[in-house]
Amino acid sequence: MFIRTAEEIASGMFARSLKCVRCGKEYPLKKFYKCPSCGGVLDVKYDYVKLADEVDLRSLFSKRGLNLWKYIDFLPIRKSSEIVSLGEGMTPLLKAERLGESLKVKSLYLKDETRNPTSSFKDRPYTVGVSKAKEFGVKAAVVASAGNAAASLAAYSARAGIKCYVFVSENVPAHRLLEIQAYGAEVIRVKQVPDGVFRITVSASEKFGWYNLTTSFYNPYTVEGDKTIAYEIYEQMGFEVPDWVIIPVGVGPLLVGCYKGFNELRNLGLVNEVPKMVGVQSEGCAPIAKAFEENRSEVEPWKGELKTVARSIVNTLQEYPDEGTYTLQIIRRSKGWALAVSDDEILRAMDDLATAEGILAEPASATVIAALRRLL
Structure with missing residues (x-):
């Protein structure tokens, strides 16, 4: 201890x-x-x-909150004065009645994370991670990403007055970097595959003292922001939890964080069970789903061709297969499932969400509906 x-x-x-x-x-x-x-x-x-x-837990979960920092007692920040927030969290839980009816699912809900400040769930781990960075007196942060994570970290770093460095591979299209640069982040292109880019951030962090906030499991504090989704679902479902929660995964911190939040509720006596966690990947890159399907105890790096419309959940795990193994363990601990879906299934799911529920989802998000069809 x-x-x-x-x-x-x-x-x-x-x-x-x-x-x-x-x-x-x-x-x-x-x-x-x-x-x-x-x-x-x-x-x-x-x-x-x-x-x-x-802490009066019943009161905490009953009172209305403006953002996820109503749960500060469950987060690793010493002082509220150190919080770096843009009003993240408290996103709606939408009942998908028409889509649920077509799939013959009585109660189907969608957590709409596009309502976060930078339109991504990444704002949850970064409000916590950047707040912790501020507490540590950090002057600069670094991330390996060219997508939602980079944009979110750039925004929260700007809010905190912290310099932000974003490493990307040289083949990333310039238009994908516009939002990141708009927040004042410095983008550094390198001649590396995505996993190699992460390795460079580790070296840069060690050499220059930049705080590494890459949202795998590398930084232990960012995952704590992910678990707040579980608390919100608990409140929004009338102090109950769902039977199943389906989440897109590349490495898996969102799934693991949500499981941790639900497990905390159970350990505190607020619920009796935790949901079964389902991790969804694309068939174009599915190291975790492959290990689950083959009943292996450890995840191996993906060696197949990287070809999928769901680019934001592509991660070969070349540099950190142990993190995929951790996600696999949590899926099994929850008595859940891991599976991979095809691009055709993803595109159909995107169409279903748009036409049945008025939700225009990115391919990675739509994988959950594709997976649901497989599981039924």
């Missing part, structure tokens, strides 16, 4: 340590990435006994 410092105890924060999910060693809530001992993923641990004793 790791003993918290007097400063941490005095802060009123219920987060107590970082714990390796592989070897179990615990570390203080400092600027760690992976476990210094074994290289495993680090998870933020909380004093739930103290939290339950000092």
Whole structure:
């Protein structure tokens, strides 16, 4: 067990340590990435006994909140003055009645994360990650991304007054970088495949002291923002949780974070069960789904051709297959499922969402409806 410092105890924060999910060693809530001992993923641990004793949980989950920071007691930030927010969270949970009827699903809900400030769920991990960076006194942050993650980090870094560096591979089209650059981030093109770009951010972080906020499991604090989706669903469903939750995955922190949130609700006695978690990938890059289908205990890097319309969930896991393995373990722990869907199924799902529910979803998001069709 790791003993918290007097400063941490005095802060009123219920987060107590970082714990390796592989070897179990615990570390203080400092600027760690992976476990210094074994290289495993680090998870933020909380004093739930103290939290339950000092926080009126029924009142917390009943009161209206303007953003996800109503859940600050479940997040690893010492002072509210350090919070960097753009009003993220509290996104609507839409009942998809027409689509549900066509699929013969009685209660089908869609969590609309486009309502976040930069139109992506990535604002959740980055409001927490950048707030933690501010707490650490960070002057610059770095990320490997050319999509939603880069745009979100650029926006939150601008809000915090932190310099943002974004590494992308040289073949990324210029138009995809316009939003990122609009927030003042410095984009650096490199002659590397996507996984190699991440490796360069690690080197840059070590050399220049930039805080690495790439949204895999590399930074342990960002995942904590993802779990707030679970709290919101619990509230929006009248203090109940669904039987199944289907989530697109590249590496898997969103799925793992949501599972953690639901599991916290169960451990605190607020619900009796947690949903079965379903991780969806594209057939064009599906290392986690392949491991699940083949009943393997570990995920291997994807070696097939990368060809899919769902580009935002493409991740070969060449640099960190252990993170895919962690996601696989959580899926199995929840008694859930992992599967891959084809581009034709994804395009059909996009059409279904648009024509039945008035929702224009990007391909990666539409994979959940394609997966639902497979599971029925």
